[in-house]
Amino acid sequence: MSDPAAGTPTPPPPSPWERERPARTHVTPPRAPLSRERVVEAAFTVLDRQGLDGLSMRQVAGELGVTVSALYAHVSSKDDLLELMYTRLFGGFEMPAPDPERWQEQVRDYARAGRKRLLSHRDMARISMAHVPFTAELLPHVESLLAVFRTAGLPDRIAAEAGDLISTYIDGFVLEEGMWQDRAARHSGDASSLARPDLGEMAAEMQNYFASLPPGDFPHLRALSGLMVTGSSDERFDIGLEIILRGLASYLPDPDSAAHTAPEAT
Template structure:
């Protein structure tokens, strides 16, 4: 016979209170979206997957986020959290632009496929406008004509996004190919180009070592240097025109 006593009569009717749920917020939704993105990738990220990650009904998300597009926008904006840019310095604008590019790539590396979200986003929301304005200030501080300065931000951002996306895609290919590292993958590609017939592909064969000898960091830095030197040539040309007294076209004046 059990020694356990029955519950008191007045306790039997008491309601069992469920543990309090953590309120659903935009921040929690974005956090969960990043978890899904890192685990499943861009193609499988959707409102249903985020709701499942949070343990809520899909309809609950729509009280905070209107659509998948808005979710992507919120994820993109999150990338700019705590990202401060220095005041434009005319003497060091090239270094500042290079530092900005490296920082952007590093932030895209924090999450799988984030570059795909970045490439499809328009950085003109209230949270990102101050950031964009400061970047344009870097180019103007370097003496770039307004026409070039206005386009330079898009050129740099496209390079950063494209480079990070390529890295992500090659990492996926590396895993699928069974290669243990990018270095091993690079050696395979290098051997392939070296074995091409030089009479048909003289330049590919001649440059095969050069194309694959550098790390991704080195390749990225070289790409940014090529872009910055190209931008600087516009500033030098504008300065030469001012020194000679030749006026620049209206749309190129800084």
């Protein structure tokens, strides 16, 4: 038979022995098994979106689509999770062998890499300041940094403090950067935004303000108004680091003095 209007064959009715097939259902792909790595990655996602104050085990579980209790098979607590996140930042980082001729350059590289690590995720400076790096995974990094200071010839008392001084400087600098970032995000009306504030515009406003102060009362602020605030965080970080390095270098033994006091060969 054919459809006279369309000129095409009419499909036959189903045969009596043809089984009725169930409707095809959507097949959900299997979910990747939960692991410590997936928990940490989800925590970073929540951290970048909501900040440290909004990071909770419940939020991480929601990001993964699992119950909170499922997380505890891989992390023991929120503090354990934060420590894992902090440790993850050091993955792949290696200090070079200490070189007494290049120790300041090696410390500069270490500090810049540390700042870059902390800036890679929101509020990591706060997490860093709350977690001492004396875990099995991080102790080798502490050892390597101390080796740079001691090999350079710094007195042990100064070398012992120098590592903490550098770390505190990095944490504090990045913490300030994050605070200005959050302030700019709130000002824009998007508290979850990670957009950087316009540092150039902010610096210009502060410089103009300092320059407008009464010269009799604030001669130094006026004189330094164009130098105290710059539009480049990189430049400010490097200058502060240079001040620290030159201070540390002042503790190195004077080679000329050491030569004069050395006993003569017999």
